[in-house]
Amino acid sequence: xxxxxxxxxxxxxxxPERVFLDRRSFIRHAxxxxxxxxxxxxTLSGTRHTAPQDPRFSELESELGEPVNAWTEITTYNNFYxxxxxxxxxxxxxxxxxxxxxxxxxxxxVNNPGDYELDDFLAPHRIEDRxxxxxCVEAWSMVIPWRGFPxxxxxxxxxxxxxxxxxxxxxxxxxxxxxxxxxxxxxxxYVEGLRLDEAMHPLTMLVTGVYxxxxxxxxxxxxxxxxPWKYGFKGIKSIVSIRFVEEMPMTTxxxxxAREYGFYANVNPEVDHPRWSQARERRIGExxxxxxxxxxxxxxxxxxxxxxxxxxxxx
Ligand code: MTE
Numbered sequence: 001x002x003x004x005x006x007x008x009x010x011x012x013x014x015x016p017e018r019v020f021l022d023r024r025s026f027i028r029h030a031x032x033x034x035x036x037x038x039x040x041x042x043t044l045s046g047t048r049h050t051a052p053q054d055p056r057f058s059e060l061e062s063e064l065g066e067p068v069n070a071w072t073e074i075t076t077y078n079n080f081y082x083x084x085x086x087x088x089x090x091x092x093x094x095x096x097x098x099x100x101x102x103x104x105x106x107x108x109x110v111n112n113p114g115d116y117e118l119d120d121f122l123a124p125h126r127i128e129d130r131x132x133x134x135x136c137v138e139a140w141s142m143v144i145p146w147r148g149f150p151x152x153x154x155x156x157x158x159x160x161x162x163x164x165x166x167x168x169x170x171x172x173x174x175x176x177x178x179x180x181x182x183x184x185x186x187x188x189x190y191v192e193g194l195r196l197d198e199a200m201h202p203l204t205m206l207v208t209g210v211y212x213x214x215x216x217x218x219x220x221x222x223x224x225x226x227x228p229w230k231y232g233f234k235g236i237k238s239i240v241s242i243r244f245v246e247e248m249p250m251t252t253x254x255x256x257x258a259r260e261y262g263f264y265a266n267v268n269p270e271v272d273h274p275r276w277s278q279a280r281e282r283r284i285g286e287x288x289x290x291x292x293x294x295x296x297x298x299x300x301x302x303x304x305x306x307x308x309x310x311x312x313x314x315x
Contacts (some may be wrong), residue, residue, distance in 0.1 A: 005075070008205060010112040013035060014226060015111050018198055018238075018296045020176060023208055024035055029201075030061055036111060038242075040259075042222060043246070046236060046292070047119070050107060051081040054267050064133070066133070066143050066284075066310060067143065067248060068131060068143050068144070068283070069142040069143050069144060069145050069284055069285060071211055071284060073142060073244075073284050074142060074144055074210060074211070074219065075210075075216050075218060075219060075248075076088060076091045076218075077089060077142075078090040078091060078219065079136065079138075079232065079233070080094070080180075080187050080218055080219045080220065081180045081185055082089055082125075082176060082178035082179075082181050082188075082189070082190065082237075082238075083097075083179060083180050083218065084172065084179060084180050085180070085185060086236070088113045089180075090217070090218035090219075092152065092186075093179055093180075093216045094178075094216075094217035094218045095129040095217070096105040096177055096219045096277040097174070097177045097221070097238075098177065099215075099221035099222040100118065100222060101117065101216075102118040102222050102240075103115050103117055103118070103240070104116050104118065104121045104223065104238060104239065104240060104241070104242065105178055105241045105242070105243075106242055106243075106247050107241060107242075107244070108164065108168075108243040108244035109160055109162075109163040109164040109244045109245065109246065110159060110161065110164065110244045111159040111160075111161060112158045112159050112229075113158070118222055119181065121223075122208065123150075124157060125149040125153055125154070127147060127155075127208065127209075128148070128207065129145055129147050129212060130145070130146055130147075130148075130149070131144070131145045131147060132144060132203075132226060133228060133296050133297055134226075134228065134232050134235070135232065135266065135267045135281060135292065135296045135305065136229060136231060136233070137231035137232065137233055137261065137273065137278075138233040139273075139277075139278065139281050139282060139292075139303065140275060140279070140280070140282045140283070140284055141281045141283050141284070141290070141292075142283070142284050142285075143283075144210060145210065145211055145212070146205060146207045146209070146226055147207065147208055147209030147210065147211075147212060147213075148205040148206050148207035148208050148209065148226070149205065149206055149208075150199070150202055150206075150227070151167075151199050151204045151205065152199065152200040152201065152202060152204065152206060152207050153198055153204060154242075155167070155196070155199055156246075158242075159232050160196065160244045161244075163246050163249075164196055164244035164245065164246070165194055165196055165245070165246055165248075166193055166194065166196060166198060166246070166247065166248055166249055167190070167193060167194050167195075167199045167242060167243070167244055167245070168191060168193045168241075168243040168245050168249035169191065169192045169193065169194075169225055169236045169241070169242055169243075170189050170190070170191050170236075170239065170240060170243070171188075171189050171190040171236055171237060171238050171239060171240065172189070172238045172239075172240045173188055173189045175188075179313060181263075181309070185208075186252055186253075186256055187252065187255060187256065189224070190236055190237070190252045191249060191250070191251050191252050192225065192233075192234055192236035192249075192251050192252065193195075193248065193249035193263065194199060194227065194234070194250050195248075195298055195305075196244075197228065197305055199306065201301075201302060201305070202228065202301075203227070203228055203298060203301055203302065204226070204227050205225070205226045205227075206223060206224070206226075206239075207213070207220070207223070207224050207225070207226045215257065219237070220236075220237025220238050220239075221237075221238065222238070223238070223239045224236060224237040224238065225237075225239065225261075228298055228304045229266060229267055229295040229297075229298040229299075229301075230265045230266055230296075231252050231265040231267055233252075233261070234263060234265050245272045248263055249263075250302070251263055251273075253265075257272060260273060260275070261315070262314060262315035263314070264309070264314045264315065265296055265308075266295055266306065266311065267292060267293070267294070267296035268294060268295070268296075268311055268315075269292040269293070269294060270290065270311075270312075271312055271315060273313060278292055279291065280292055282298070293302070
């Protein structure tokens with residue numbers, strides 16, 4: 001686990017500029033000739049190929065023991081079906097999406113429900129930068145420097161009542177700006193959920209930025225969820241509602257295909273997807289596949305929460 005707070009890593013030290021300075025990533029792409037496959041020419045043209053100047057950058061990488069993915073990888077290889085199903089669609093099709101003004105609704109079994117304008121919603125929270133692995137259920141992964149705050153801080157602030165056992169998150173519906181929502185590829189809106197203890201776990205984040213700047217639209221602006229020990233689809237984007245509920249919420253991918261996707265979606269190399277193995281993963285930017293780690297490498301921190309759960313049944 002790597003948790004860095006603002007005094008350690010000021011935002012000025014993690015900027016997209018510095019991602020462009022990620023020489024290793026450039027060499028990786030150049031050597032493999034993979035740049036064209038993963039990245040559109042327009043994003044590549046802005047790339048500068050200089051070594052990182054800031055020693056903290058390599059420190060940040062080395063603490064997780066794995067290189068941080070480049071800005072271009074994180075922002076052009078995405079899943080956000082509201083903008084289309086191809087990896088480059090969210091980057092290409094989200095230009096006219098307006099992430100502000102934005103209102104977040106807190107509802108359900110809480111003592112402090114309400115509609116919060118985004119700045120008011122964020123103001124009480126201490127924003128920090130954290131580098132997490134992200135493992136998609138499709139068996140690719142990245143290492144991403146997020147910016148945000150622990151969801152648990154929000155939960156304490158809005159003060160759930162004794163009836164709240166789960167938290168349900170909902171993405172905005174704006175078919176005018178989100179071309180994927182004009183198709184039936186998924187039932188809209190996109191919905192996700194967590195058990196209350198998962199929501200309170202210190203690793204679970206509400207994310208507002210990446211690489212020290214506000215989230216690009218394609219990454220879920222202006223507010224998304226990150227639960228690093230779960231498959232990426234739990235990380236719901238462009239959240240407009242956070243509801244505290246008694247019953248386990250029916251989530252989008254679970255509803256779409258219960259045989260393949262469940263509510264928990266804990267990263268588990270021992271439980272294969274019905275159509276592919278989950279034992280290994282393709283780290284974007286690397287040639288060889290990596291072993292997938294139990295709970296995505298966060299087992300020491302989160303394993304205890306599932307001591308009584310049959311992980312082969314509760315996928
Ligand atoms: N949130 C919404 N609203 N719609 C989506 O299609 N895709 C999910 C998740 N959040 C998705 C979403 C999936 S499958 C993954 S892997 C991650 O977002 C990808 O996040 P990234 O594009 O920022 O890497």
